[in-house]
Amino acid sequence: xxxxxxxxxxxxxxxxWERVINREDRSLDFLKTxxxxxxxxxxxxxxxxxxxxxxxxxxxCDEVFFITTQELLDMYPDPTPKQRExxxxxxxxxxxxxxxxxxxxxxxxxxxxxxxxxxxxxxxxIMIWNETLERALEISSMGIRVDEKSLKSQLKExxxxxxEHFEFHSGILNSVLPLTIGxxxxxxxxxxxxxxxxxxxxxQVSIWSDxxxxxxxxxxxxxx
Numbered sequence: 365x366x367x368x369x370x371x372x373x374x375x376x377x378x379x380x381w382e383r384v385i386n387r388e389d390r391s392l393d394f395l396k397t398x399x400x401x402x403x404x405x406x407x408x409x410x411x412x413x414x415x416x417x418x419x420x421x422x423x424x425c426d427e428v429f430f431i432t433t434q435e436l437l438d439m440y441p442d443p444t445p446k447q448r449e450x451x452x453x454x455x456x457x458x459x460x461x462x463x464x465x466x467x468x469x470x471x472x473x474x475x476x477x478x479x480x481x482x483x484x485x486x487x488x489x490i491m492i493w494n495e496t497l498e499r500a501l502e503i504s505s506m507g508i509r510v511d512e513k514s515l516k517s518q519l520k521e522x523x524x525x526x527x528e529h530f531e532f533h534s535g536i537l538n539s540v541l542p543l544t545i546g547x548x549x550x551x552x553x554x555x556x557x558x559x560x561x562x563x564x565x566x567x568q569v570s571i572w573s574d575x576x577x578x579x580x581x582x583x584x585x586x587x588x
Contacts, residue, residue: 377568382546390508390543392462395486396430398545399460402490402504403428406554413558420560422495429456432463433474445474453491453500462488466521479518480533482507486514496560503554506547512537563587 385394407426414420431452433445440448453459465477465484477484487507494501510518515536519525527533535541555567563580565572565587572580572587580587 377551379549379551380546381549382544384542385508385545387543389545390483390486390511392486395462395488395508395545396428396460399430399488399490399506400426400428402506402549403458406492406503409554410558417559420558422557422560424492424557425457427458428490429459431459431461433461434463434468436461437468437470437474441470448474449489449491449500449502453493457493459491459500460488461491464488465518479522479524480510480515480527480536483510483514484518492557494557496556496562501553501557502550503557504547504549506545508545509543510536511543512539 383398403424404426407424410420410422410424429452431439436448436452440451443451449459449461452461461474463485464475464487465473465479465482467473475489477487487505489502490504490506491500492503493499515533516528519527519533528537532541552564552568555561556564559567561567562583563585564570565576565580566585567588569588577587
């Protein structure tokens with residue numbers, strides 16, 4: 365049998381990262397520090413892009429506004445969660461919305477989160493105002509991961525306590541696995557933001573319907 369080999373360039377649309385931390389790092393202060401580092405790196409990247417493409421006008425604000433989902437609900441009780449995100453991000457430009465997963469005072473969740481992933485009291489989304497789309501753009505969902513206490517509590521809240529017997533969950537509950545912080549950073553979303561693009565098809569090759577191609581062309585959006 366003949367085996368053919370070739371070099372393939374792959375586009376990984378999301379950068380996933382994980383960092384081992386100490387017990388004392390499981391705090392809001394540490395979480396905020398990591399968020400600021402990510403936003404600073406993004407802002408510096410935009411400076412490099414703008415130096416090469418001076419027609420780009422949007423600036424990424426590197427001063428992060430931190431707010432919890434409950435505080436956001438208290439501020440805007442009537443709009444939907446997405447509308448609340450747009451409102452607060454339009455006002456502050458770069459926002460980290462914290463504590464996503466648990467039920468709020470209105471008995472609803474701001475957004476869903478798996479009970480065995482982030483600690484719902486130590487997680488959040490990085491949102492940046494996108495001038496091109498005139499809406500908040502989620503750049504990263506991240507957080508300090510569950511420890512034995514938060515995992516047990518969140519599994520119980522979701523009626524998923526049977527998962528405690530799974531290998532990963534058992535490793536957390538018995539302190540076999542290390543404590544970590546991590547998240548995902550959307551590559552295409554960052555490209556859209558930095559290059560001021562209105563459609564993901566302008567930065568990512570994909571297959572689109574004829575109607576979509578025509579609609580984009582009518583708005584001077586050229587899909588790859």
